[in-house]
Amino acid sequence: MRIRLYGRLADAIAPEIGLAAGCSVGEVRELLAAEHAAVARSLKASRAVIADSFVGEERIVGESEKLEFLPPVSGG
Amino acid sequence: MSVTALLEPQALDPQLELAELTEAARGDGAIVTFVGLARPESSSGEAVDALVLEHHPTLTRQSIEDIAVGCAERFDVSHVRVVHRCGTVPAGEPIVFAGAASIHRRAAFDAVDYLMDRLKTEAVLWKREVGDDGTKWIEPTEGDLVDRERWG
Numbered sequence: 001m002r003i004r005l006y007g008r009l010a011d012a013i014a015p016e017i018g019l020a021a022g023c024s025v026g027e028v029r030e031l032l033a034a035e036h037a038a039v040a041r042s043l044k045a046s047r048a049v050i051a052d053s054f055v056g057e058e059r060i061v062g063e064s065e066k067l068e069f070l071p072p073v074s075g076g
Numbered sequence: 077m078s079v080t081a082l083l084e085p086q087a088l089d090p091q092l093e094l095a096e097l098t099e100a101a102r103g104d105g106a107i108v109t110f111v112g113l114a115r116p117e118s119s120s121g122e123a124v125d126a127l128v129l130e131h132h133p134t135l136t137r138q139s140i141e142d143i144a145v146g147c148a149e150r151f152d153v154s155h156v157r158v159v160h161r162c163g164t165v166p167a168g169e170p171i172v173f174a175g176a177a178s179i180h181r182r183a184a185f186d187a188v189d190y191l192m193d194r195l196k197t198e199a200v201l202w203k204r205e206v207g208d209d210g211t212k213w214i215e216p217t218e219g220d221l222v223d224r225e226r227w228g
Contacts, residue, residue, distance in 0.1 A: 006130060007202030008213045052134050070132065074203035075216045076112070076140075076160050076172050076195035 001061045003028065004068040009046065012039040021065075026057030028067060042071045079148045080157045081141035083131060088161050093173040100155045101177030108184035109175035110192055116167035119217075123207050124167050127214075130202040131162040139200040143191060151187040153178045158191060160199060164206075190227055197224040 001021045005013055013036050019028060025048045033040040046069040048055050061067045078100055090111045101107055114127040131137075144158045155177040165171050172195065176187035196216060203214045216224075 006132065010130075011213075049135070068132070070135070070200065071202065072215060073198065073200050074129075074214045075197045075220065076129075076199040076201055076203075 001028075001063060002066045003032075004066055006069070007071045007074070008042055009039055009069055009071050012036055021061060021063035023061060024057060025055055025059045025061060025067060028061065029057070029069070032069075043069065046071045077148060078155045078157075079141070079144045080155075080159075081137065081144040082159045083137040083140060084159050084161050085163045088159055088170040088173060090170055090173050093157060093159050093175065097155060097157045097175045097177060100157075104154050104177040105179050106181040106184045107175060107177045108181065108188045109173065110188050111170050112172040112174075112192070114165045114167050114169055114171050118205050118207070118212065122205075122209055124205045125208075126167060126206045127165045127171065128204050128206055128211070129160075129162045129165065129171070130204075132200050136162065136200040139198060140195070143194045143198060146194070147176065147187050147191050150190065151176070151178070152180075152183040153187045156187065156191070158195070160195070160201070162201065193220075193223045193227060196220045 001019055003017050033043045049068040050065055118124050140160055144156045148156045153176045157175045159173045161171045174188050174191040176184045178184040197220050204211045
């Protein structure tokens with residue numbers, strides 16, 4: 001699966017990374033938070049999106065899917 | 077009734093946006109507009125060269141449109157126009173144009189106030205200031221959140 005990150009998450013981790021498929025959104029979030037403690041709070045507050053729809057923590061991410069994490073917005 | 081919500085990657089021309097709104101509002105009695113500029117100084121007083129607004133390829137424009145439609149549904153306005161920059165905005169340049177036209181002025185004033193309060197807290201944008209000291213991510217202030225709460 002591909003993971004797309006925005007804002008301070010992209011700065012701290014990378015704009016896009018790959019991970020093995022079969023994990024849930026929650027598992028990906030926990031994994032990234034454990035590896036990148038400096039942005040763990042932002043990760044936990046981020047909304048998860050697949051195909052332009054918000055998804056819950058239990059959603060399993062397929063191999064061909066892109067999971068996006070949207071950190072709290074700055075606004076305009 | 078028309079609602080226009082645009083995400084603009086190039087320089088924003090407020091005069092042009094006002095002209096578009098004026099043309100649409102021939103039958104109205106009032107137009108109110110707001111133009112936000114990229115500030116040359118951060119809240120802590122450091123010089124800022126530019127603001128960089130990162131956006132999502134689809135959800136950012138959708139969020140701006142949702143706010144504009146919410147405005148049109150809530151107030152007695154005939155036209156709503158929002159144009160928001162994305163990308164790099166040099167200090168001093170326009171970052172957002174928000175305008176509304178109505179038969180009477182009060183609805184247009186309220187509509188633009190509402191637009192800006194929601195845009196400042198809900199538009200899907202990630203904003204950072206760029207200056208001599210590097211870059212700094214910006215989040216809505218407590219005041220922005222209080223302003224947003226006025227509208228329920």
